[in-house]
Amino acid sequence: MKRLLLYVHFNKFNQLSDHVVYQLQQMRGLFERVVFISNSPFEATDQERLEKQGLIDDFIQRKNTGFDFAAWRDGMVFVGFDVLEAYDNVTLMNDTCFGPLYDMAPIYEGYEAEGVDFWGITNHRAYQESKGHSFAEHIQSYYKVFSQKMLQSQVFKDFWQGVEDFSDVQEVIDHYEIRSTSVFMDAGFSYQTILDTRELDDSNILHPDFSYYAPDVILQRKVPFIKVKAFQALENRSVARYMLDYVDEHSDYPVDLIVKHMAKITFPDEPYLLTRKYLPEVQDTTAINKKIAVHLHVFYPELLADFLEAFGEFSFAYDLFLTTNTDEKEAMIKKELEERAVKAEVIRTENFGRDVMPFLALRDQLRQYDIVGHFHTKRSLEAAFFAGESWRTELMDMLLKPADNIMRNFEARPDLGIVIADMPSFFRLNKIVDPDNENKKIAPYLNNLWERMGLGDIRKVNFHDFSTYTMSYGTFFWAKTEVIEPLFAVEIKPSEIPPEPLPQNTMLHAIERILVYMAWGKDMDFAISKNPVEMTPFVDQKTFNLRWSISPQNANDVPLRVLTKLFVKRTVRFIKYRIKKLIGKA
Secondary structure: OOEEEEEEEOOOOOOOOHHHHHHHHHHHHHOOEEEEEEOOOOOHHHHHHHHHOOOOOEEEEOOOOOHHHHHHHHHHHHHOHHHHOOOOEEEEEEOOEEOOOOOOHHHHHHHHHHOOOEEEEEEEOOEEOOOOOEEOOEEOOOEEEEEHHHHOOHHHHHHHHOOOOOOOHHHHHHHHHOHHHHHHHHOOOOEEEEEOOOOOOOOOOOOOOHHHHOHHHHHHOOOOOEEOHHHHOHHHOOOHHHHHHHHHHHOOOOHHHHHHHHHHHOOOOOHHHHOOOEOOOOOOOOOOOOOEEEEEEOOOHHHHHHHHHHHOOOOOOOEEEEEEOOHHHHHHHHHHHHHHOOOOEEEEOOOOOOOHHHHHHOHHHHOOOOEEEEEEOOOOOOOOHHHHHHHHHHHHHHHOOOHHHHHHHHHHOOOEEEEEEOOOHHHHHOOOOOHHHHHHHHHHHHHHHHHHOOHHHOOOOOHHHOOOOOOOHHHOEEEEHHHHHHHHOOOOOHHHOOOOOOOOOOHHHHHHHHHHHHHHHOOOEEEEEOOOOOOOOHHHHHHHOOOOOOOHHHOOOOOHHHHHHHHHHHHHHHHHHHHHHHHHHO
């Protein structure tokens, strides 16, 4: 069969997504000719990549005027309507779907053998919205195939030659997506779809668009494509993780392509994406060739030995930078280094900005490296002894003990920008992070810092839109220097850092939270090193569902004054506890 594919591409970040490359690789063999039409600016290197792999024959760059229908029109004009008539069929496709999940060849052969006039993946039944807008029955536009019989018809040519460059997507839907089915049906042609939704039960979905609201049906019926927007839908977020699992289990499709694409076009830490962020074990024994620096801020020199022992287990070469703030501490550090025969550069810094400002003070030295690890001799003055001990030891277990595997991951994955530790167990046992506080008190710092780093020019984001943040607890991390560079380039003024005792909502806390998103802003990914401390998720249920204790007598009618009294009482108790701890440490 002589087949033609007109493929429309659009990416709001002007990138070529790997799922598009995979799509073309899997389908190239079906078509004699592939015309690739990009409605967004396209890098010459990406075009060359597609051409070198033989995935496309022609390339058209255009503006996103008229959206995909105007792009298909321009593709037909480029090929020539007289040339189109010689093809057995023409496929119109865009990149708004993941797949193919299954082999498309038998599907094409089946419809061709039946002599079907035109066909698609899914259709949309006739529907009247409550607000008055109506939809006629139609094939959904992300995938349509037209037979030679239709290509040679005047109604086909008239329709496509009449496509205008509408600027409102709803006009495109009304005039073209819907009418590209009804016009041809009125002319006597008939269609089929792989999934005919007209008779399916839609009582449990908000709108009879099965490609968007019923991903379970799409997957269980073995539809070969699933829409990108099915993962974006708010209604599907609770099941998106299971959608990934289903694709993984029932098809050969590389699920990581979905994860990578969704992490780029949405926020990188949507819950269903986090389920696949654990750092894998890389068995590759290839030498680690990255230039690596390790920075340790030593405020408590009595803890230095533990870190040096952990560093001593690294199998890769690294340069060690130690910062501290007094003559006495510096002397203790140098003695420890000498006794252990460890080479390190010791730098004096002010007792200001905890571990973060000393780290930023080394920006000129650290810029010379490919990967930087940042750690500090963490204790917690604000919390009990066991809290600080557990934070530090667990963070070390997650980021220092598996450091060799972390470096192998950096070597194996060019897109990996930062590795952080999983949530320390203390934060699962205690409800400390308050989403309202994060949103109201820390989000302004994050927004300010994002703009100052120039990342707002790349990705527009409002951190008030986040309920909470995926953070590098304790500001422990391994990161590529290019991820950290925007932070190095910002001058954090002394007036922006409160004196000790440090309050809860500061620029330092914002930096702790923003690192993962900095990788996202640089179009890179992040990974999480798993906490070896195992705890049942019932702990999370108990912790995160905490509420005020109410007596049985007040259970049915709790006056506001009771809740207020409880809130004030517990807040005062917490403040007194923290003051006592701070005075004791001082």
